[in-house]
Amino acid sequence: DEAWIALLLAVLPNLAALSAHYNHPEGWITRIVSKAAWKQSPFHPNSLSALQRLETLDLTWSGLSTVLSHYEYLPFFHLPSLRTLRLGPVQELHSAYSAADHPAFLPVPAMSPVESLVLDFFCNGRHGMADFIASCANLKRFVYQHTNDIIWVSRQDEEDSAGIDASFRPWCFHEALQTQKQSLEVLHLNDLGDGSMPRPNPPYRGDVDPISHDRWFGSLVDFPRLRDLRMRASNLLNFHPQETEEVVLLRDILPRSLTFLHIADCNEVYCARLVANLEDLLAQHDERLPNLQSLLISPERETPHGTSIRVKDSFRKQWTTLQMMCDRVGVQFSLGGGEKMETKLNHWSPGKVVDEALFG
Template identity: 30%
Template sequence: MLSALPNDILLLIGEESEQKADRWNLVLVSHHFHDLFLPLVYRKVLIHHWHDANSFLHAILKRPALARAVREFDITNWVQRNISDVDSNLIANSAQLTELLHTASHSKLESDQWSQDLRRGLADAWAALITPLLSRLSKLQLAHGARSPYLDRTMHRALNSERPFCGEPAFQQLREVSLHHREDLDQSDDSETTADGQPSPSLLLPFFQLPSVRSITANSVVDPSSMITPSEQSAEDEELRLGFSSITDIDLRSSSGNHGMKAFVSSCAGLKSFKYQHSDSHVLSHGYQPSAFYRSLSHSKSSLEILWLDHYGRHHPFTAAGLNQSHDEWFGPLVDFTALREFRVRLPNLLDIRYQNEPTTPLIDCLPSSLETIYIEGCEERYLGMLVAQLQTVIKSRRTRFPCLKHINIEGAFTNFPSDGDDDGVITSFGPGVPEVAIKDKVYQAAEPLHIDCVQAGLELHLHDRALSHI
């Protein structure tokens, strides 16, 4: 009965079966179902180690139609495995791999080194060999070490239409890119690294030049401008191209943007979402400098809809530049970001309160009228009363100045860590001797006037503490 349905209907049924096992069962029903549903099985490909990569590569070399079926390619969970001498010889003597390496390489030396690194099981070597074959890829998720010479080389050849990209332009349908740096993969890469062992931004930059890409996520990114000398800085500023990229969403995690990541941010013609999480763990970090992001994002004031700055970032007392005080720097007024719907910013960066109890510029004069969600992080308990008063003023002007506002969130160090006899707040227990961590009663009391105003205005108010998010 099922086989009598038109192929289009059958494919719709197959697409509703999200589990790969269910799709494999369909493939095994008949020869007709095998040919019909096998490309659906290859729609999303997850590679976990060299054996997966080798099997998949031989499958798409044998049936190129399967390569055209792939929409998502994911190696973020790559596990480094030793390759036996027998398997190494099989890889080295594979006629298909030898021919593919000959096509992809520009010299015999390159081909031989590539073959050697395939036999070492390097994720970089396998991914760079496979991805050029996936002509209809829309989502790419890569795990990589501090240096990825094969992926670097492949991307630059794709942009320059060099072999193996001599035909149609490469990656025409690629829209989402995720680059996940993993330190465990650094250990398998004995080539040069950047000064602090972090990934080179050369892997990230080419994706900004692909016209189809809209979203990019990466971690452990060091600002490219941090890697050039001061004498080169002015020349780099002059040569900085503005608005050439089609990327609308950038998410940089555990990164260091000494210069506001301007090489990435300023390149976007219509940036809609920018999320940045700072980390001082990079040797080249000079501390979190919000004003640098204000300058780099100035080209996106009319398009930016979502801004997360330093969500749960890591700040050390000292950085390469010395005493780390820049993390308390004021970002600047957001009022000119006329499309902004949601922001997530630390209190010292949202309001200029350093060395004083009241902001130099009131919150109401810092916010654009387009806001729907306010999320303020890093509020110290001593500033909570001031922040409540500032937000009350915003709510009172909601109808005339902030008609879209729906959600207010405040995060800070608000939890109880009670000692014996401490009755500050309600203390319950998960078990014998394990006190429950909870937001202090006096924090709720301080926020109660704001809660009342939010209820009356039809807004949602939430208090958060990151200690609770890990329980």
């Protein structure tokens, strides 16, 4: 198979877009890409220029008996023309990786031309996908949806990672995205993925933060180009401040460039504080968020691991005054229009949004 794929790529030197969906991941794909990226045999620069003009790549696997570790995908970031990349499943269990047998399996800080990176199918990035993000010279769009499920790549991985917390860790992504502050325009961070403790709870080693998935992401005020933000409510504001954190206000952590804001997975207990913050923000609309056009609020799922979303009357009533305020300043306001995703072993699919007002 490896030889045939290499031959196919060799006879398509002008290939600009590639979408591949396989049943099971195979290591030969990344080996081929590593050789093509570095113009090594059989892809000698004087004869074959495979993948040198590839701009768009969508690579996903439907079978999850084997899931590749994140470093297996690093060769794609060495391709000289790649701008749009979607990958999945991806697991980032370790921040450090063993010595690579090829330089393409090492990150390339601020060298990759990738501008759009989507990791939305069965991904677990314990360290914020830092190697991927930091490899980009000017990342404009980043989409990440988290899954609590982990598929062990090997028995050694299982032994090394036994008892780790597989929960979403938002602050790790904030740290990684600091390298892209001047370019990032779109950020969809786990607005559709798992935002709960893994099920069933494993016997964790050492001290584990039981609400790591609900911790604060961090400030976005220093992201001057960010226009589209989608994030869980508990990650947008620090509802659970740690000892070293102060309580923050939305007006102090959002960039003026924002045009679309989706606050997802909003628990009713968060509503009062969110409404107060948003009203404060809209009262200074021209100064703080002059470009804001649309505000979407989605309630949390009915069960932590479910996919159904119900817009209860009690939830809707808490947003009445804010909706009127949005109308006055010309911001489109909507409730419950977002989708949740359910994880299945073969695909992602949207969950249901139920509005009680439609059945009154």
